Amino acid sequence: MSPIKPNPGLLDIEPYKGGKALTDSGRAAIKLSSNESALGPSPQAVAAFRDVVASLKRYPDGAATALRTAIAGHYGLNADHIICGNGSDEIIQLLCQAYLGPGDEMLYSEHGFSLYAIAARAAGATPVAAPEKNRITDVDALLAQVTPATRIVFIANPNNPTGTYLPQNELQRLRAGLRDDILLVLDAAYAEFVRRNDYAAGIELVAGNDNVVMTRTFSKIYALAGLRLGWAYCPKAIVDVLNRIRGPFNINIAAQAAGIAALQDRAFTEAAVDHNEKWLAWLEAELRQLGLRTEPSVGNFLLISFPETAGKSAQAADAFLQQQGLILRRMESYGFANALRLTVGTETENKAVIAALQLFMQDGNDAAK
Numbered sequence: 164m165s166p167i168k169p170n171p172g173l174l175d176i177e178p179y180k181g182g183k184a185l186t187d188s189g190r191a192a193i194k195l196s197s198n199e200s201a202l203g204p205s206p207q208a209v210a211a212f213r214d215v216v217a218s219l220k221r222y223p224d225g226a227a228t229a230l231r232t233a234i235a236g237h238y239g240l241n242a243d244h245i246i247c248g249n250g251s252d253e254i255i256q257l258l259c260q261a262y263l264g265p266g267d268e269m270l271y272s273e274h275g276f277s278l279y280a281i282a283a284r285a286a287g288a289t290p291v292a293a294p295e296k297n298r299i300t301d302v303d304a305l306l307a308q309v310t311p312a313t314r315i316v317f318i319a320n321p322n323n324p325t326g327t328y329l330p331q332n333e334l335q336r337l338r339a340g341l342r343d344d345i346l347l348v349l350d351a352a353y354a355e356f357v358r359r360n361d362y363a364a365g366i367e368l369v370a371g372n373d374n375v376v377m378t379r380t381f382s383k384i385y386a387l388a389g390l391r392l393g394w395a396y397c398p399k400a401i402v403d404v405l406n407r408i409r410g411p412f413n414i415n416i417a418a419q420a421a422g423i424a425a426l427q428d429r430a431f432t433e434a435a436v437d438h439n440e441k442w443l444a445w446l447e448a449e450l451r452q453l454g455l456r457t458e459p460s461v462g463n464f465l466l467i468s469f470p471e472t473a474g475k476s477a478q479a480a481d482a483f484l485q486q487q488g489l490i491l492r493r494m495e496s497y498g499f500a501n502a503l504r505l506t507v508g509t510e511t512e513n514k515a516v517i518a519a520l521q522l523f524m525q526d527g528n529d530a531a532k
């Protein structure tokens with residue numbers, strides 16, 4: 164037996180599974196499993212990426228100053244309160260590393276983003292899930308699960324994979340109900356897609372409290388998932404802690420350049436939001452016609468529940484769709500045994516999914532055929 168032992172609890176972690184890019188038989192397919200924006204990245208971001216080739220020899224700016232300044236300008240924030248991460252995943256991990264340890268509890272919502280529990284366990288802490296009401300984060304249920312050991316609460320808003328959201332007043336009520344020494348992390352990965360008057364990503368809550376952090380990403384609306392770029396807006400004291408423990412050059416030069424260019428191309432971002440609004444509504448209506456339940460999503464994805472009828476389960480649908488070259492996301496690891504998550508795609512992709520699901524839902528059509 165090897166004398167090398169990892170820290171306690173690490174081997175209990177179920178590794179994160181991303182959305183598949185190939186079907187089970189290894190075919191390239193239409194990939195609607197990871198919530199990247201249907202329109203892809205801005206051509207200006209792609210051009211900026213190409214341009215960094217001339218500078219590959221040099222280390223990136225470890226403080227990502229130009230990028231933080233661009234983010235601050237775009238969202239109306241103070242750049243000193245922004246930290247960038249190698250994906251918002253890294254920021255989630257840094258927060259857990261900094262503020263959780265053995266004996267501590269991390270509280271999240273039952274069907275919340277699965278990385279929270281992984282990052283908490285990696286820090287030696289215990290994830291605690293609060294039940295949801297109608298597949299929506301439930302503030303009262305969260306507050307009821309708070310114990311003296313609770314140190315961080317993670318809320319994805321809108322939530323992935325349900326697409327549902329909490330209005331600003333509910334987030335305020337959650338913050339007001341938590342002890343001051345509990346950090347509230349608002350993961351607003353899909354904020355740019357949301358067009359609701361009562362929604363707020365969390366900027367005001369961060370500004371008005373010294374125990375709230377908002378995380379954001381360039382992976383979804385900006386479709387730069389492959390470059391790994393996220394950021395957080397934090398109280399100064401928290402930025403200061405995270406800057407001490409992050410990798411000194413955690414944002415590569417391509418991500419810094421492409422991120423800035425993506426922010427500048429406001430027309431492209433608007434077009435991506437418009438596209439999503441149109442096709443999300445279309446997909447919802449088509450799925451309803453097929454008798455398939457969806458949650459009221461404000462993101463760029465839909466959680467589709469399948470009937471309990473034999474041959475019509477989510478698993479059968481997944482196999483059938485894969486035969487048609489379509490990949491959605493299986494949801495067992497999020498506690499939804501009979502659902503698939505569909506990312507809003509291009510017009511062609513959306514129509515292909517609906518056509519395939521029409522076939523699947525017809526009598527006698529299932530994956531066994």
Ligand SMILES: *Cc1c(COP(=O)(O)O)cnc(C)c1O
Pocket residue numbers: 198249250251252253276319322323350352379380381382383388391392393
């Ligand atoms: C996709 C996603 C992220 C991860 O974003 P990266 O910046 O790519 O690490 C974080 N939170 C939620 C809820 C997501 O769906």
